[in-house]
Amino acid sequence: MPDATVRTISAADYFQGYSAVGLIAVIGVLFVAVAFGSARLMRPVVPTPEKLLTYECGVDPVGEGWAHTQVRYYVYAFLYVIFAVDSIFLFPWATVFAAPGFGGITLVEMFIFLGFLAVGLLYAWKKGVLEWT
Known part of the structure; x- marks a missing residue:
């Protein structure tokens, strides 16, 4: 013992x-x-007046500092981040999928996961978020 x-x-x-x-x-x-x-x-x-100016991409600042930005650019970036982060989950799934006894279960779970992603993408498409106009 x-x-x-x-x-x-x-x-x-x-x-x-x-x-x-x-x-x-x-x-x-x-x-x-x-x-x-x-x-x-x-x-x-060596501070000079030119060094103290705001510098943006080689263009001297002209006018006021307020500019309007379209929200759709942020939506595209947000959608990219969502799908990039979600694609990270595919790598651990691929390693577990090869393990004995986990193939069928993990395959069903991954299809459920991809289904949620597809529903989100279809919702964004239906709302017109993916239109570039």
Whole structure:
């Protein structure tokens, strides 16, 4: 019969593993602070009026800073993000699908998942969101 003893771990032993992670985090923060500090000390500081202007894609600012943007661009971006994130779920599914005993179940679950995506896409199409006019 196997020995059923319970091994107790002290708090010092438990947190010793985290001390290495904490040390690396502190070294990382110090590295970034030293890099930013040295860059601030070594950079040339010559402010001119041209440097203080707003710069956007090589075009000098003209007029007021308010511009209207069409909402449909954001809708396309939002739809892309939804489908890109949802396609990420296909990779773990492909690995589980090959495991013995999970093929049929995961296939049905993936068709349900893709069905939800298809319903969302059909809803967006029916509402006219995908029209580029």
